[in-house]
Amino acid sequence: MPPETATAPWTPAVQSALDAHKARPGALLPILHDIQHRVGYVPPEAVPVIADALNLSRAEVHGVVTFYHDFRDHPAGRHVLKVCLAESCQAVGCDHLLAHAKQRLGVELHGTSADGAVTLEPVYCLGNCALSPALMVDGDVVGRATPEKLDGLLAGLRRPA
């Protein structure tokens, strides 16, 4: 391991994730989830470390990180707002909800608001289709979402810590 990565702030987290899951069959996804949970993203510089620990090529690990929508290679905002854009939510106007979110946050999809508070992401079904349109805020689902509900949520998320 080159000396500069040995001292990176994420090194202990990556090592803990590797130690916790390395021995499991098909360990790569659990490891990546664990790293993202601890660090907030999967640092590109950690890819060779993971590859080395699992006896994989860097290309294989990079390929997995980039294949799945969940894994990000840079930090998100303090909160992640996911707007469901699948059919059930389309049937009750999720496009208006998305337009409202973009306008309020001043970002496009995958963007982070200038204050660093909220990253806006699409999601294709949250399984809350009887209560569409649906949103997810940091793992909490919101049903029958409206622009007013969204404004209330955003006010809470953007309040200075």
Add this chain to the structure above:
Amino acid sequence: MTRVFVPRDSGALSMGAEAVARAIAAEAAVRNQPVTLVRNGSRGLYWLEPMVEVETPAGRVAYGPVQPGEVPGLFDAGFLAGKAHRLGHGPTEQLPYLAKQERLTTARVGIIDPVSIPDYERHGGFRGLRNALAMAPAAIVDAVTQSGLRGRGGAAFPTGIKWKTVLGTAADQKYIVCNADEGDSGTFSDRMIMEGDPLVLVEGMIIAGLAVGATAGYIFVRSEYPHAVAALTEAIQAAYAGGYLGASVLGDRRRFDLEVRVGAGAYICGEETALLESLEGRRGMVRYKPPLPAIEGLFGKPTVVNNVISLASVPIILDRGAAYYRDYGMGRSRGTLPIQLAGNIKHGGLVEKAFGVTVRELLYDYGGGTRSGRPVRAVQIGGPLGAYLPESQFDTPLDYEAFIAINAMVGHGGLVVFDDTVDMARQARWAMEFCAIESCGKCTPCRIGSIRGVEVLDRIIADEDREANLALVRDLCDTMLAGSLCALGGMTPFPVLSALNHFPEDFGLPAAPLAAAAR
């Protein structure tokens, strides 16, 4: 102490169930009227969520939708004794939405404490497993075959035949994999089982293990379902502690281990071979078949891959017998299907019925029409790869063969309702766009075809050389149907072509005559 039920189901939570549970606990303490709070699953009447139930000597009484501010009023009205209130609906079991259902697979969802083994057993849990332990593996497989159960994930392949292949394939290790990557919009019955009765899935997987000689199982749950992951994890821990999982299943010499794995946001991982690749730690790329997963599946070993509902239907078959299950349904579609009403619908939720119920009954008798109050124009059934049905097809019964006959599919049983403001050309374009977003990229018809499909539909919508582009999109659909490696590319044409055939006026063509639309 009075038992009060406030769901932990993520749909109920999405409407504020957590705050309601806290408000009830706090109010009960202030009034010195102690209650036992049970965090159950949802009964599936989502327009009433958060739906609070109170256990009374005369049965459970429902109130909803309850917001925290209503809680003091409910106490004032005497809801702990089941008394009347503005939000009261009377005895839960007598609610018309529930009373007419045939709940076999979802019989306990919303009723029991999902992670309590004693509660599960009091409601008939683990009887199927106890029967299975006394049966020869081939007899278990035979019971599942005789029940007529077909894969509920969408493909409708006979479950017993799949199991028989795995049983007949000699190997030092076999696996049971549960496909809980419920990615189809409009579907949530897998989630309701996992959150509301996870032990029935655990039991079904143990029985599958006994049937085919597998000693380990994985449940692959999508990451969008954190509450399902939590409930399953608790249930599995309880099952290990109770001796149902581990080195000796209920004292038997056979073992079964079970683990939850979380996906990472890829629709394609609902395809069984992509799911196996993901479990093995790789990109979710579809595999060529053969070999079938039943012969060479997870880590190259014989593997049963079944959907949540398929596996969760196994315990009742082993408990009540194959004939009991088979006696529900019609034609070659035996048993029941947990149907999900979604989209623009007044009474969205879970309706488990025997096969044979018509789309119209579901939309109006259960669903109550659209939430917007406007006429229903189209219903997409079976997820993003399912056909859009026009009103002229609403009398089609839910039956695998009847749906194939109209170029549609039952799929996982989700109905997404659209009112008359829908633009079907946009929906067709979306089907192609979704395929482009989620394609694994392995085969050309899907990877490239979907992108060309978006472009061609854009030209049709913009009225550029419409006739030629309509011919082109049909030709492209033909290539995708015939040439794709899996159902993503191979079935994306279903929503596209059904939109085009049934709603040509949205593509700048003359409206379809009724007779043609019904075909």
